[in-house]
Amino acid sequence: MPLFPVDPSDRKPIGGDTVSAIGLGTWAIRNPRRALEVLVEAVETGLVDNVDTAEMYGDGAAEELVGKLLRIVGRDRVFVTTKVLPWRLWRPEELERALRASLRRLGVSTVDLVLIHWPLDDMPVAEQVKKLERVAISRGYARYIGVSNFDHRQLEEALEATASAEIVVNQVHYSVLHRRQVEEKLLPLALRNGVTIQAYTPLERGLVARHPVVRRVAERLGRTPVQVALNYLISRPRVVAIPKTEQRDHLREILGALGWRLPVEALEELEKL
Numbered sequence: 001m002p003l004f005p006v007d008p009s010d011r012k013p014i015g016g017d018t019v020s021a022i023g024l025g026t027w028a029i030r031n032p033r034r035a036l037e038v039l040v041e042a043v044e045t046g047l048v049d050n051v052d053t054a055e056m057y058g059d060g061a062a063e064e065l066v067g068k069l070l071r072i073v074g075r076d077r078v079f080v081t082t083k084v085l086p087w088r089l090w091r092p093e094e095l096e097r098a099l100r101a102s103l104r105r106l107g108v109s110t111v112d113l114v115l116i117h118w119p120l121d122d123m124p125v126a127e128q129v130k131k132l133e134r135v136a137i138s139r140g141y142a143r144y145i146g147v148s149n150f151d152h153r154q155l156e157e158a159l160e161a162t163a164s165a166e167i168v169v170n171q172v173h174y175s176v177l178h179r180r181q182v183e184e185k186l187l188p189l190a191l192r193n194g195v196t197i198q199a200y201t202p203l204e205r206g207l208v209a210r211h212p213v214v215r216r217v218a219e220r221l222g223r224t225p226v227q228v229a230l231n232y233l234i235s236r237p238r239v240v241a242i243p244k245t246e247q248r249d250h251l252r253e254i255l256g257a258l259g260w261r262l263p264v265e266a267l268e269e270l271e272k273l
């Protein structure tokens with residue numbers, strides 16, 4: 001038996017919305033023109049409807065790029081996640097200023113989801129989450145709030161802290177080669193509480209393509225290692241994978257991870273990694 005029931009759906013819940021099981025990241029873009037073409041193509045296929053960005057990426061340039069995407073494909077076709085730098089939480093006016101700047105770069109009046117990029121060490125988690133809720137939700141800058149890089153204890157604390165909004169997402173490093181930390185405690189907690197896990201660095205920056213076990217499974221199934229690595233993640237309930245690419249052929253390979261599921265024996269083999 002695999003560790004989690006296999007989710008056969010290519011749609012995943014986030015709060016009261018559903019999004020595609022694969023979204024696209026926007027960190028470390030080398031060629032913005034090509035990256036934009038790939039993002040547009042991804043949305044135009046109808047297979048991708050969520051994009052991840054952050055005020056930190058390219059010092060705002062990634063949000064501007066996502067803004068261009070929204071103007072080309074239409075605001076309503078993309079669920080946008082962005083992230084605020086955690087030290088904004090020290091001063092509400094600073095947090096508000098940062099959120100307004102993100103919205104301006106994105107060219108939207110409300111972002112779908114805003115995350116605390118990583119937890120502050122020197123402020124209680126409850127206080128961090130309450131501050132985000134107070135500014136982002138109460139003033140209408142975001143539809144949903146969430147966290148990123150929170151471990152299971154921090155997520156538990158965050159879940160207890162909000163007053164009216166829910167924590168709908170924890171975005172964490174999760175891949176077939178970096179799975180234990182997530183699968184042992186975090187994902188079970190997320191599943192119990194209706195929190196979606198956005199899996200970042202799902203390709204280990206391309207490393208999954210060279211891993212012998214992933215390659216062996218891929219060869220056996222007539223898929224590529226990248227497709228196996230992504231399919232492993234989206235086979236989990238409430239897991240959305242957010243790989244990054246700015247190459248058309250890579251996008252097509254990524255999209256080939258949708259529409260099928262690894263057989264149980266393959267999942268079990270990969271769960272030993």
Ligand SMILES: NC(=O)c1ccc[n+]([C@@H]2O[C@H](COP(=O)([O-])OP(=O)(O)OC[C@H]3O[C@@H](n4cnc5c(N)ncnc54)[C@H](OP(=O)(O)O)[C@@H]3O)[C@@H](O)[C@H]2O)c1
Binds near residue numbers: 171
């Ligand atoms: N919350 C956080 O703290 C946090 C941290 C890291 C990342 N993230 C988010 O997660 C997203 C993805 O993570 P990531 O960028 O770290 O890593 P990733 O998605 O695992 O890897 C991206 C790298 O893999 C390459 N790649 C993409 N498709 C490929 C394919 N089919 N075959 C071979 N190589 C391929 C990309 O190159 P090409 O562009 O040339 O295809 C890029 O160099 C980020 O963009 C960001 O939005 C969040």
